[in-house]
Amino acid sequence: MDCAQCAVGITRFLEKKGLEEVSVDFQTGEAQFVISNAAITVEEVKKGITKLGYTVSKESDNSLRGASLKLWISLVFTSPLLLFHVLMAFGIHYPFMHNIWISFILAAPAMFIGMVHFGNSAYQSLKMGVPNMDVLIFTGGTAAFIYSMIGLIKIDENLNFFETAAGIFTLVLLGNWLEKKAVNQTTSAIKSLANLQKGSARRQLPDGRIEDVEAAQIKLNDVLLVSAGEMVPADMIIISEEVLLDESLITGESMPVLKKTGDLAIGGTRLFDGILEGKVKAKGRDAVVGNMIALVKMARNDKPALQRFADKMSAIFVPVVLLLSLATFLVAAFLFDISYQDALLRSIAVLVISCPCALGLATPTAVMVGVGRLAKSGVIIKGGATLEALGNLKTMVFDKTGTLTTGEFTISEPLxxxxxxxxxxxxxxxxxxxISAHPIAKSILTSFESFNNPEILPVFTKVWEDKGVGVSGIDEKENLYFLGNWPAGKSKTPNADLFLLINNEVRASFIISDKVRTEAASVISGLKARNISTLILSGDNESKTKKVASELGIDHYYASKLPSEKLDIISRYSNEKITAMIGDGVNDAPSLTRASVGISISNASQMAVQSAQVILMNGNLSKLLEAIDISKLTVTTLKNSIFWAFSYNIVAIPLAMAGFLNPTWGALFMAFSDLIVIGNALFLNYRKLF
Known part of the structure; x- marks a missing residue:
């Protein structure tokens, strides 16, 4: 693909074929879609795209080899013509500079390359019904060439515009080459993650022998060995003793992490010392890194509102410019009595200086770089629209247990x-x-594991969980058991946190204590410094929720709320302003889905992770501030880029219509306008945070 409009054209083509959830990315050259109609196959889709003039391959290939060859051939022959043009502008003239045959010979290679390259792209875009920038370039360059050919036939050096025609094609090829080179840098985050899945591994065979295998040859349940300094080749369950792993490339956390037997060693992490022996649990797309790559790509495909607006503008841009170019020629030649030669140059300048690609690239490049920077910091965002919402966040809602607190509970002896x-x-x-995945349930299982003795217990015929309330069971004698919060409707709540009832009579109670996360206070302070209001939304009792809110300086809190009540509160806040909620439990999943932005930490329940749009990979709340700051910078960057793209065209086109810019300079300015947009996006990698 030569420009962002090519992606728009392919998208429309696939949608016309009945495909759903179509996403075509100019930056990576990838297309994604869902086939819901059995009448069309993947092979037929590939053939259709090939007929449009594109090459379909299994792996994305943004190689610059072909573009480089075309560019260098054009530059070698066109450079003398451009040099002649500059010298004449400074009053330096030599007779051979005006020789129309010399100009024709030097311009011919660039003209041939340009007319084939841009002509094919222009034709395909017109066939798809989405005229792209190459329509303007081809029309302008060809018009100058035809006009010059008339001069060649008449041997009239006053009609010699071969330098203009060749210069247009060559300078735009130069801009395209630089643009592709820059665009490749915006996908560096995906490439860095993909590189973590490459390399080799040492596999232990059943007979004890060790063999070296490529990462692609690893199979599930293989036993692999990793030495100090080596990278873990796949997600593995650790068989060996304790090891220290560097997870910085995955989570952004610089400190080494202690892993024990039975823990998960994530593929792409690096072993500090010793030998790690583990059994492969997941690899490729199913591994943690594979999921991260998929989520980063998903974020790129989910367009923020600003990008949807820019796409609408760029879709009508080319037809409008063609009309403006024609109007420029007619008005200049027939209304202002300007010579046909000057009128033609003005109309060509309008064509080549216009730049719809800057509009098309402004938002996706900024989103890609922003999402990539977040991924390197251990924050995964599932959509560009989510990034935009997070950058404009007004209210942050916290679940208490396991989010503001460690979730590592101390359970008292039974009262x-x-x-x-x-x-x-x-x-x-x-x-x-x-049966429960609640943090308190996990702590009970850990604390009371040594007391697990089914022989002294009744036989349960049914056990179930009421989210946010507790777990219940019925034994074979129809006795009813309940373990959870103090039941609603009972007159007095004892001074405890957890209650065991048998046939609605209290058998025992427990006091539960939990520690506030060490980083929680600084996160709340940071949110307030960013003018983001905070509140707690918890299912825990009033006294404990109030204590945490007071300790951390949180503005408001809601206690003893069931999942349905949490959902109502989140809905109210989200309807009023952009609201994010961060939680970690199954009972938080509905609220995470309903919030403007749902945020989960990586060690949360699977349902919470799936319901969230933002995932903090290292489970550290401090990454929340970094995610907000990078999102704010990204939103600012894409606004600046769109402003530049509009401003450039609003200023440049009238200047060309008025005759202040000739086509050669117009092509140069157009070629570099894209680079300004991409450069602005790349600068996002180096901008300081709040």
């Missing part, structure tokens, strides 16, 4: 009137909580 009942109560709690 019961029957002290000899403690072992039975702990075994009963362990059995009931086995």
């Amino acid at each position: 019961t009137s029957r002290p000899d009942d403690a072992a039975y109560v702990k075994a009963l709690c362990y059995q009931l909580e086995k």
Whole structure:
């Protein structure tokens, strides 16, 4: 693809074929779609794209080899013509500079390359019904060439514009080459992640022998060995003893992480010392890195509102410019009595100085760089629209347990009137909580694991969980068991946090303590410094929620809320202003989905991660501030780029119509206008945060 409009054209073609969720990316040269109609196959789609003049390959190839060859051939022959033009502008003239045959010979290679290259692209875009920038370039360059050919036939040096025609094609080829080179840099985050899945590994065979294999040859359940300094080749369950892993490339966390037997070693992390032995759990697209790549690409495909607006403008840009060019010629020649030669040059200048690609590239390049910088910092954003919303955030809502607190609970001894009942109560709690993924349930399972003794327990016929309330069970004698919050409707709440009831009678209670995360206070302070209001939305009781809110200086809090009540509160806030919620539990999933932006931490429940649009990979809240700051910078960058793209065309086109810019300079300015937009996006990688 030669420009962003090519991607628009292919998108429309695929949509006309009945494909759904179509996304074509000019930056990476990738197309994604869903076939819901059995009447068309992938092979037929490939053939259709090929007929449009594009090459379809399995792997994305943004190679510059072909573009480089065309550019250098054109530059070698066109450079003397451009030099003649500059010298004559300074009053330096030599007879051979005006020789129309010399101009023709020097211009011919660039003209041939340009007419084939831009002509083919222009034809394909017209065939798709989405005229692109190359229509303007081909029309302008060809008009100058035809006019010059008339001069060649008449041997009239006053009609010699071969330098203009060749200069247009050569300078635009130069701009395209620089643009592709710059665009490739905007996808550096994806390339960095993809490189983590390459390389080789050492596989241990059943007979104890070790063999070297490529990463692509690794299979599930293979036992792999990793030495100090080497990269973990796939997601593995650790078999060996404790090891230290560098997860900075995945999570952005610089400190090494201690992993134990049974823990997950993420592919792409690096072993500090010793030997790691592990069994492959996931690889390729199913691994953590593979999922990160998929999410980064998903973010690129989800367009923010500003990009959708720019796409609409660029879709009508080329027809409007063609009409302006024709109007320029007619008005100049017939209304102002300007010579046909000057009128033609003005109309050609209008064609070649116009730049729809700057509009098409302004937002996707900024989004790609912003999403890439976030990925390198250990923050995954699932959509460009999400990035835009996060950059304009007004309210941040926190779940308390496991989000503002560590989620590592200390469970007290059972408070019961029957002290000899403690072992039975702990075994009963362990059995009931086995079905729950709630952080408190996990702590109970850890604390009471040694008391797991099914022989002393009744046989349960049914066990279920009510999200945000507790777990219940019925045994074979129809006895009802409940472990959770104090039941609604009972007159008085005892001074405890968790209650075990048998047939609606309290058998035991527990006091639960939890620590506030060490980074939580600085995060809340940072949000306030950014004029973002904060509140807690928790299912925990009033006293504990109030204590955390007071300790952290959070503006408002809601306590003892069920998932349905949380959903209502989030809906109200999100309807009023852009609101984000960060949570980690299954009961948070509906609220994360309903919030303007749902945020989850990587060690949260699977449902919370799937419901969120933003994932903090290292589970550290401090990354939240970094995510907001990078999003703000990205939104500012894309606004600046769109402003530049519009301003450039608004100023440049009238100047060309008035005759202040000749076509050669117009082509040069147009070629570099794209680079300003891309350069502005790339600068986002180096801008300082808040």
